[in-house]
Amino acid sequence: MQKKRVLIIASFAGSLIRFRGDFIKSLVANGFEVFTASPSYTEEDLQLIKERGAHPIEFNLQRTGLNPFKDFKSILELKSIMKENKIDLVFPYTVKPVIYGSLAANMSKVPVISLITGLGFAFTGLTRKARILQRFNETLYKLSIRKNKFIVFQNKDDYQLFLDRKVISKKQPVAFVSGSGVNLNEFTFKEKNPSDKVSFLLIARLIKEKGISLYMDAARALKPKYPNAEFHVIGALETSPSAISEDELHELHEKNIIVFHGRQMDVDKHLHQRDIFVLPSYYREGIPRTTLEALACGNPIITTDSVGCRESVKEGVNGKLIEPQNLEALIDAMEFFIINPDKIKEMGINSRKYAEERFDVDIINNDLIELINKSL
Numbered sequence: 001m002q003k004k005r006v007l008i009i010a011s012f013a014g015s016l017i018r019f020r021g022d023f024i025k026s027l028v029a030n031g032f033e034v035f036t037a038s039p040s041y042t043e044e045d046l047q048l049i050k051e052r053g054a055h056p057i058e059f060n061l062q063r064t065g066l067n068p069f070k071d072f073k074s075i076l077e078l079k080s081i082m083k084e085n086k087i088d089l090v091f092p093y094t095v096k097p098v099i100y101g102s103l104a105a106n107m108s109k110v111p112v113i114s115l116i117t118g119l120g121f122a123f124t125g126l127t128r129k130a131r132i133l134q135r136f137n138e139t140l141y142k143l144s145i146r147k148n149k150f151i152v153f154q155n156k157d158d159y160q161l162f163l164d165r166k167v168i169s170k171k172q173p174v175a176f177v178s179g180s181g182v183n184l185n186e187f188t189f190k191e192k193n194p195s196d197k198v199s200f201l202l203i204a205r206l207i208k209e210k211g212i213s214l215y216m217d218a219a220r221a222l223k224p225k226y227p228n229a230e231f232h233v234i235g236a237l238e239t240s241p242s243a244i245s246e247d248e249l250h251e252l253h254e255k256n257i258i259v260f261h262g263r264q265m266d267v268d269k270h271l272h273q274r275d276i277f278v279l280p281s282y283y284r285e286g287i288p289r290t291t292l293e294a295l296a297c298g299n300p301i302i303t304t305d306s307v308g309c310r311e312s313v314k315e316g317v318n319g320k321l322i323e324p325q326n327l328e329a330l331i332d333a334m335e336f337f338i339i340n341p342d343k344i345k346e347m348g349i350n351s352r353k354y355a356e357e358r359f360d361v362d363i364i365n366n367d368l369i370e371l372i373n374k375s376l
Contacts (some may be wrong), residue, residue, distance in 0.1 A: 002035070003031055003071055003292075004032050004088045004376055005087050005088045005089075006087070006088065007081065008024070008039060009038070009090065009091070009100075010036065010037070011038070011095075011096055012038065013056075014042075014045060016049055018289070018303050019093075020093075022189070024036070025052050025053065026366070026369060031047070032358075033054075034052075034053065034200040035057055035087065036057065037056065041186050060073065060074060061074050062074070063210075068177070073124050074096075074100050075100045075104045079108050081201040082104060083108060085150035086368055088111075089112070089149075089375060090104075090110055090112045091114075091115065092114055098114045098115070099137075099141060102145050103143070103144045104148075104174075106144070108135065112148040112149060113148065113149055113152060113372060113375055114150075114366075115177075116153050116162075116256075117285075118284055118285045119158055119307075121293040133144065145167075145172075146168070148171070149374075151168060152175045152176070152177055152368070153177075154179050154286035154308065155286065156176070157307040158286070177363055177364045178287060178358050178363075179287030179289065179292055179364070180286075181360060181361060182289075182292040184361070186268065187271075188296070189297065191348065192344045192348040193300060194344040196227070196252050197230065199274045200229070200230065200231050200232065200275065200276050200277075200278050201270060201278065202231075202278050203277070205236075206235040206243060206284075207238055207243050207244065209283040210281045212233070212244050213244065215231070215233070215330070216231075216244075216248070218231075218255075219231035220252075222331060226335075231259065232261065233259070235264070259365070267293060268289070271299055276299060276302060277291065278302045278303070278341045279309065279321065280302070280305070280325075282324040286308050287291070288308065289310050289311070291312040292312065294351070295352065297352075299351055300344055300347035301350055302319055302322065303319070304322055305321040305322065305323060306324045309321075318354055348353075
């Protein structure tokens with residue numbers, strides 16, 4: 001019997017390995033033939049995707065901004081890819097792949113399972129531009145996903161927003177997964193043995209919405225009071241309008257207020273070396289992947305009581321939830337661990353247990369494959 005063909009659509013080729021690499025392997029192991037569509041593969045991307053048993057295909061996509069002519073060309077390209085490769089089911093994730101992939105699949109009469117991985121800046125409502133983008137994206141989502149076999153959400157807040165804004169109706173089939181999951185064999189547990197040199201770590205895109213400015217302000221406040229405490233930052237420099245400037249990062253690094261590592265590939269090593277993971281994000285997250293990796297490695301978590309972020313913390317059990325954009329709350333949460341280092345080991349053990357219970361990538365991939373089988 002011929003294998004069923006699944007097309008995974010991404011807006012960034014690197015995410016196919018980092019966020020969907022285990023999913024690709026699970027699909028192949030379950031007898032599917034897997035194709036991936038993305039713009040701008042590197043040679044390393046191509047090699048790693050092929051090693052997982054999938055067939056990478058490149059298509060043109062403008063990742064940011066709105067250009068109706070270019071965007072329509074992307075839809076036609078995807079439609080052509082589906083036809084040429086006799087695709088049986090389409091699995092897009094992130095905003096543009098979900099919208100354009102769903103429209104192309106509807107035109108091709110191919111079933112779709114779309115994954116809503118977080119709604120990002122456009123749905124924060126923080127600026128006039130964000131509110132305009134939200135209304136525009138709501139219309140595109142409504143047009144594109146209405147015929148999808150399943151719409152998969154990573155948190156109940158995004159689902160409720162889609163209902164409230166009438167993007168979807170209660171009749172449409174939905175499912176929920178706990179983020180992209182984390183490979184518990186790759187991100188291994190290491191018990192914390194903290195000393196008076198308590199260390200914090202933020203791993204994120206270096207944009208204000210991820211809370212990096214708040215984290216640096218907290219470091220400025222705490223470092224003079226607790227000179228042994230360390231405040232580490234991992235992330236690539238950004239060109240976004242809300243990006244943190246390279247000068248500010250390097251200035252704080254030179255003053256020994258933060259330790260700036262830049263972009264790092266071996267984040268598990270850094271998570272094992274640090275005590276507490278911090279992400280004061282006020283971005284509309286799905287469930288942040290870095291937080292899941294920190295849970296698996298056994299780090300207590302400080303994050304915001306906001307969409308997507310709150311999913312990773314049981315308050316007082318494996319970490320602390322704080323009000324978004326509240327600097328004093330962040331300082332208090334960080335100071336709690338400096339004053340009570342004995343809590344780091346206990347909460348770190350609870351983080352790993354929570355990762356095993358809820359965020360194991362095998363559980364999530366099995367749920368997604370079950371939805372695929374139902375849809376076919």
